[in-house]
Amino acid sequence: MTTRRIAVVSAGLSNPSSTRMLADRLAAETVKALAARDIEASVDVIELRDYAHDITNNLLTGFAPPALETAINTVVSADALIAVTPIFSTSYSGLFKSFIDVLDPDALTGKPVLIGANAGTARHSLAIDYAIRPLFAYLHAEAVSTGVFAASSDWGGAGDDVAPLARRVEKGAKELAEAIARQDSTAVADPYDPATYLGEGRSFGHMLGGLAGE
Amino acid sequence: MSEQSGAQAMQFGIMSVSDITRDPTTGVTPSEQERIKATLAIATHAEEVGLDVFAIGEHHNPPFWSSSPSTFLAALAARTERLIVSTSTTLITTNDPVRIAEEYAMLQHVSDGRMDLMLGRGNTGPVYPWFGQDIRQGLPLAIENYALLHKLWREDVVDWEGKFRTPLQGFTSTPRPLDGIAPFVWHGSIRTPEIAEQAAYYGDGFFANNIFWPKEHYQRLIELYRQRYAHYGHGTPEQAIVGLGGQVFMAAKSQDAVNSFRPYFDNAPVYGHGPSMEDFTEMTPLTVGSPQQVIDRYAAMREHYGDYQRQLFLIDHAGLPLKTVLEQLDILGSEVVPVLRRELAKDRPAAVPDAPTHAARVAAEFGDGPTRQARPGANRGDNLTGDSPYQDTPAPAGAAFGLSRKEA
Numbered sequence: 126m127t128t129r130r131i132a133v134v135s136a137g138l139s140n141p142s143s144t145r146m147l148a149d150r151l152a153a154e155t156v157k158a159l160a161a162r163d164i165e166a167s168v169d170v171i172e173l174r175d176y177a178h179d180i181t182n183n184l185l186t187g188f189a190p191p192a193l194e195t196a197i198n199t200v201v202s203a204d205a206l207i208a209v210t211p212i213f214s215t216s217y218s219g220l221f222k223s224f225i226d227v228l229d230p231d232a233l234t235g236k237p238v239l240i241g242a243n244a245g246t247a248r249h250s251l252a253i254d255y256a257i258r259p260l261f262a263y264l265h266a267e268a269v270s271t272g273v274f275a276a277s278s279d280w281g282g283a284g285d286d287v288a289p290l291a292r293r294v295e296k297g298a299k300e301l302a303e304a305i306a307r308q309d310s311t312a313v314a315d316p317y318d319p320a321t322y323l324g325e326g327r328s329f330g331h332m333l334g335g336l337a338g339e
Numbered sequence: 340m341s342e343q344s345g346a347q348a349m350q351f352g353i354m355s356v357s358d359i360t361r362d363p364t365t366g367v368t369p370s371e372q373e374r375i376k377a378t379l380a381i382a383t384h385a386e387e388v389g390l391d392v393f394a395i396g397e398h399h400n401p402p403f404w405s406s407s408p409s410t411f412l413a414a415l416a417a418r419t420e421r422l423i424v425s426t427s428t429t430l431i432t433t434n435d436p437v438r439i440a441e442e443y444a445m446l447q448h449v450s451d452g453r454m455d456l457m458l459g460r461g462n463t464g465p466v467y468p469w470f471g472q473d474i475r476q477g478l479p480l481a482i483e484n485y486a487l488l489h490k491l492w493r494e495d496v497v498d499w500e501g502k503f504r505t506p507l508q509g510f511t512s513t514p515r516p517l518d519g520i521a522p523f524v525w526h527g528s529i530r531t532p533e534i535a536e537q538a539a540y541y542g543d544g545f546f547a548n549n550i551f552w553p554k555e556h557y558q559r560l561i562e563l564y565r566q567r568y569a570h571y572g573h574g575t576p577e578q579a580i581v582g583l584g585g586q587v588f589m590a591a592k593s594q595d596a597v598n599s600f601r602p603y604f605d606n607a608p609v610y611g612h613g614p615s616m617e618d619f620t621e622m623t624p625l626t627v628g629s630p631q632q633v634i635d636r637y638a639a640m641r642e643h644y645g646d647y648q649r650q651l652f653l654i655d656h657a658g659l660p661l662k663t664v665l666e667q668l669d670i671l672g673s674e675v676v677p678v679l680r681r682e683l684a685k686d687r688p689a690a691v692p693d694a695p696t697h698a699a700r701v702a703a704e705f706g707d708g709p710t711r712q713a714r715p716g717a718n719r720g721d722n723l724t725g726d727s728p729y730q731d732t733p734a735p736a737g738a739a740f741g742l743s744r745k746e747a
Contacts, residue, residue: 185613188552188624218484317563322532329571332482332533 132203134219148209154298201232209241216256231264237304240272250274269300285295350394350694354427355649357405360658363606386422388672394427409442417452428459433470440491440512452697455523492521519711539567546582582649591627607657630674638682648694
């Protein structure tokens with residue numbers, strides 16, 4: 126049995142939060158789908174509310190306070206990301222975007238991502254595809270084609286009875302599990318390894334090009 | 340030759356970013372003239388209290404005044420006798436390396452070798468287009484421009500072709516470096532491994548900002564620089580030349596320092612309105628408290644980074660008035676630096692080199708022999724013929740018409 130690590134970022138602002146409820150469902154279903162493929166997965170949940178002040182401080186000073194740095198490392202070193210945000214004014218929440226903004230722009234390159242979002246009504250459901258998905262496309266992350274949107278009514282009796290929330294969660298989780306299974310376990314390149322910035326077996330002379338006669 | 344005093348294991352000094360900031364306690368913003376003269380007063384006082392180095396940043400936009408560091412440093416060198424004047428940083432990306440070679444060789448002559456410089460890429464995005472460069476080329480510019488600068492100080496006649504600058508044919512950068520020794524260069528960096536690599540490749544100094552971020556960032560950079568310094572054959576990792584920034588605010592009673600500095604911290608352009616002063620002092624080398632607290636914090640730097648050669652403090656920013664900064668210098672000079680000198684000298688391995696000085700570099704190159712005194716050859720309108728436009732002194736017998744030492 127191989128093992129993988131999934132990071133869950135939940136940008137809900139209240140506690141308890143329906144954003145977190147959706148995040149937990151997506152995570153649990155993904156772990157289940159991976160287990161069916163004989164892959165064991167652990168889950169680390171990052172509640173951005175807990176880091177709201179640190180995220181603002183990072184924006185102002187340019188570095189992450191220790192707790193936030195640990196959270197960032199958890200996210201960028203994970204094999205996959207489940208990202209769930211409430212929809213505010215037709216888009217991801219400001220806190221969610223601020224967290225993305227303190228990540229290195231290359232940090233999510235190639236990482237499988239399952240996008241989740243929630244809002245009061247189903248009229249916001251396209252926000253995943255016109256606002257959140259482009260963000261991950263910009264970051265060169267590999268967002269799976271199903272994004273899971275939950276309206277308030279999905280949690281009660283009046284939800285979508287053609288494709289109920291549970292079925293959508295299952296579909297998104299299955300796609301993420303497939304993406305994880307396809308990828309090798311994540312190895313994060315060490316930025317302080319000369320091979321990372323010079324290229325394997327190369328020296329500074331190569332960066333100088335013809336200037337150093339190499 | 341330099342008039343500098345003898346070798347020192349470590350150099351202590353101050354660095355200024357040249358900000359003109361409103362004093363939040365009085366609401367007063369100094370004029371450019373007031374702040375420039377105040378900085379001259381601060382820098383000359385640094386020598387009076389026994390510090391070794393003053394370094395000035397380079398900026399080309401308000402609220403900063405230091406667009407022309409070499410001019411400022413020449414005036415400072417003329418007002419001082421022992422102080423090493425330096426930069427923090429000189430922009431290797433947007434300055435023409437030919438102008439850097441010329442201006443700082445000139446500074447080297449007029450200061451009798453009491454200078455070095457720190458190169459950096461700068462942190463103001465628009466400065467690139469203002470000087471006709473592309474910020475996306477920041478790193479390639481830093482690498483190519485320094486390669487040219489390095490060559491201009493070491494070869495009398497340079498042919499050059501690169502990506503970023505007009506090619507040079509038979510160009511001589513004047514004046515030639517004092518005594519035939521190029522100014523010492525520190526490569527300054529906040530987080531770029533390639534710059535640590537560059538410093539290591541040339542065997543130059545590496546200066547870690549050590550102000551903005553937690554020490555763990557700088558530890559990895561400095562460790563990389565030390566390893567690569569050895570990799571390129573300049574010595575052991577412990578023999579690499581390391582400088583560190585830092586920032587402090589002191590008062591005899593710790594709580595007085597905290598109370599006095601807090602309004603400046605809370606409104607400072609770089610960290611104001613963000614983390615609390617307590618959080619920031621815990622996460623970064625900023626130390627606000629008694630002189631003993633500063634001593635304890637900075638005596639521990641070599642445990643984090645290894646034995647090092649230069650420590651520069653930022654003390655004159657965020658709108659602090661001149662009087663306060665001069666008092667800070669008095670405390671640094673009388674109570675802090677003498678103790679740090681002793682503490683950091685304890686058990687310092689003999690193999691760890693002293694801080695670089697012009698005199699030491701001249702001695703390493705020429706021993707007790709005569710240094711190079713470049714004299715242009717007589718009646719020579721061009722420098723395209725022969726292998727040098729200079730005849731050096733002591734002039735070899737029969738020297739004439741640009742005859743070089745080698746030819747004689």
